[in-house]
Amino acid sequence: xxxxxxxxxxxxxxxQDLTEDHVMAWMRWALQGGRVRGGKAGTxxxxxxxxxxLARLKDALNxxxxxxxxxxxxxxxxxxxxxxxxxxxxxxxxxxxxxxSEVGAFVIATxxxxxxxxxxxxxxxxxxxxxxxxxWSDIDLDAATLGIANTRTVMGNRTVVEKDxxxxxxxxxxxxxxxxxxxxxxxxxxxxxxxxxxxAGEGYEGGGYVLVDELGAR
Numbered sequence: 001x002x003x004x005x006x007x008x009x010x011x012x013x014x015x016q017d018l019t020e021d022h023v024m025a026w027m028r029w030a031l032q033g034g035r036v037r038g039g040k041a042g043t044x045x046x047x048x049x050x051x052x053x054l055a056r057l058k059d060a061l062n063x064x065x066x067x068x069x070x071x072x073x074x075x076x077x078x079x080x081x082x083x084x085x086x087x088x089x090x091x092x093x094x095x096x097x098x099x100x101s102e103v104g105a106f107v108i109a110t111x112x113x114x115x116x117x118x119x120x121x122x123x124x125x126x127x128x129x130x131x132x133x134x135x136w137s138d139i140d141l142d143a144a145t146l147g148i149a150n151t152r153t154v155m156g157n158r159t160v161v162e163k164d165x166x167x168x169x170x171x172x173x174x175x176x177x178x179x180x181x182x183x184x185x186x187x188x189x190x191x192x193x194x195x196x197x198x199x200a201g202e203g204y205e206g207g208g209y210v211l212v213d214e215l216g217a218r
Contacts (some may be wrong), residue, residue, distance in 0.1 A: 003060070005030060005045070005053045015069060018061075023075045027054060031084055047088045051080055107179070114192065117183040118211045121146075124174060129153045133162065134210045141185050144176040152209075184210070 009026050010018065030050045035043045058075045065073055098106070103123060110119050121131050129151035138147045149171045152162045165171045176184075183189060189210075196214045197204045205216035 003053065003056050005034060005049075006057050008036075009034075015064060018070075018074060020074045020078060023054075023057065023078045027078060027080070031080075047080055047085055054078065054080070115211070117180070117189040120180045120183050121210075124177070124180065127151070130165070130170075132209075132211050135208045136190065136210055137208060139176070139184060139210070141176075141181060144178075144181055145173050146176050147173045 006026060009029060010022055013022055027050060030045050030053065031047070032044045033042050034045045034050070035041060054075070058073075058078075061070070061075050062073055064070050106123070107120070110116050113119065118131055121134065122128070126134075126148065130148050132152040133150035134146065134148070135150070138149070140146070149165060150162065151165060152160055154160055193212070193216075197206070197216065200215050203215055205212070207216065
């Protein structure tokens with residue numbers, strides 16, 4: 001998805017003909033009217049979205065230099081204007097955390113859901129990529145802890161990318177609250193996966209991840 005935004009405007013330009021002006025023009029367009037989904041079409045994309053696409057484009061162009069396809073890193077000096085960053089910070093609403101009552105309502109509403117255990121993990125402050133990267137081997141039910149050392153995300157072409165946490169600070173061991181421990185222990189969520197594995201037979205993918213679908217796909 002991050003590079004799809006770029007292809008739509010610059011995909012017709014030959015790599016050898018691409019200039020810094022092309023990239024600058026794309027960035028201005030994306031910030032001012034590049035939204036085609038997920039909101040009102042024709043409005044500007046968020047700074048973070050544009051920054052991610054720009055970073056992916058820079059990475060691709062840098063690899064092109066390494067492979068000798070072009071000689072100059074033409075986008076290396078293209079950056080989101082500081083004015084745009086400040087403007088977005090001023091208009092962005094602060095997201096208020098849930099209070100105890102709202103958390104309780106969420107727990108009650110999702111208790112019968114197949115993914116109740118992973119949903120509870122998200123309440124512990126884990127990032128979505130960390131929940132997706134969690135393996136059963138990372139959970140110690142006896143010690144009531146879980147270790148965070150791995151993340152999984154889906155790229156625009158639906159490729160699953162697995163990697164370490166962004167920093168050493170992100171690699172951590174967290175206490176497992178009793179409610180979450182009960183939800184993930186063998187007699188509940190993991191038992192559900194065992195039943196699904198038997199039903200799917202050879203069609204079950206496996207892999208040891210906590211968050212998988214009924215066929216073990218990650």
